[in-house]
Structure formats: structure tokens, C-alpha cells
Amino acid sequence: MRWDHLFDDLAGQLEHELRAEEIDLQHEEERLRLGRLELRDRIAALHRGPAATRRLSLRLRSGLRVALTPITIGRDWVAGDLDDRPHHQAIVPLPAIESLMLDREQVVVSLERGPEAPQLAARLGLAFLLRDLCRRRAPLTVDTDAGPASGTIDRVGRDHLDLAVHELESPRRESAVDHVRVIPLASVLLVRL
Secondary structure (H helix, E strand, O other), X not given: OHHHHHHHHHHHHHHHHHHHHHHHHHHHHHHHHHHHOXXXXXXXXXXXXXXXXXXXXXXXXXXXXXXXXXXXXXXXXXXXXXXXXXXXEEEEEXXXXXXXXXOHHHHHHHOOOOOOOOOOHHHOOHHHHHHHHHHHOOXXXXXXXXXXXXXXXXXXXXXXXXXXXXXXXXXXOOOOOOEEEEEEHHHEEEEEX
């Protein structure tokens, strides 16, 4: 009878140790997963989450605060509706984001696992998106480290864009263009449509 208790105790200790080891392994896997998270991943998790957590409060490198509800997330940018200007959209390059200001629920949602549905936009870079706006001749405002400029994108290179600066209300005509501003993409903080 004493041997039965001894073996039961040993079996219980072994099972406890195995459970503790499994829990430690799960914690380590979670730490590794969190260590691989990128800002884009957290924004995508918020976008997939409940409607109440989708609105982002961003602080850009310039100190400008932007409230944005994401619609599309690209490889190095996020596009969405501006909350302060109904029916206006904006594109924010991820490197322009100084910080996300999240409430407690958003923090939890942003850390959740979840497979992202493969989308073409997730593979497209900022230059590709700007080339599309160039083709459409869309009037827009580009906020940079030096301030905003309004006009139409004439061309997009690998690391810069040419912005024909003119009044947003007037179409892009040579007579309306004040000057062409060549802007490095690294300086772009926000593109307002």
C-alpha cells in the first residue's frame, strides 16, 4: 500500500513538472511571437478587430495628431478615412508614425494572433500607390517634415515624387502651377485626398 502512494506521488510530481514545462514553453513561444511583431502587424490586427477598436489615433514625426479609420494596409503605408474631415481620405507611410495612441482594449486587440487574409495591397509599397494617384491626376496635399504642399503628382521615382504645386480648387494646368516640388518619399508624413 505504501508503494502505491509513493508511485502516485511520483506520477503526480512528474505530471506537474510536465505541465510546468509545457506552460514555460508556451510563454517562451509567445515572447518570441511578440518579439517578431511589427507596427504594421499591430495596425492590421486592429483593422481585423471589432469596429470599436478600428479608429487609430496617430502621432506623426512632426507632432501632428491624426485620427484615421484604416481601409487598406499596404506594405509600408496605411490608408483610411480621416475622422476630422468627413469624406476625406489620407495615406500615412508607416515610417512617418511616431506613435500609436491606444486605449486598453486596442492594446489587447493589437497583440492578438490572427491570420491576415492575403491581399494584393499588403505587397504594394508607397511608391506604387503614389504612381496610381499620379495616373489619376488626383489633387492632393502632401504633408512633409517642412510643411504641407498642395497640387498634383507629376511623376514618382524610386525614392521621390514631383509635386506640381497649385491651388487644389483649380485643375493642373501649366499656367496654374506655381513650381514643382521634388519631395523625397522619406519626408512624406501624410497624403490627404
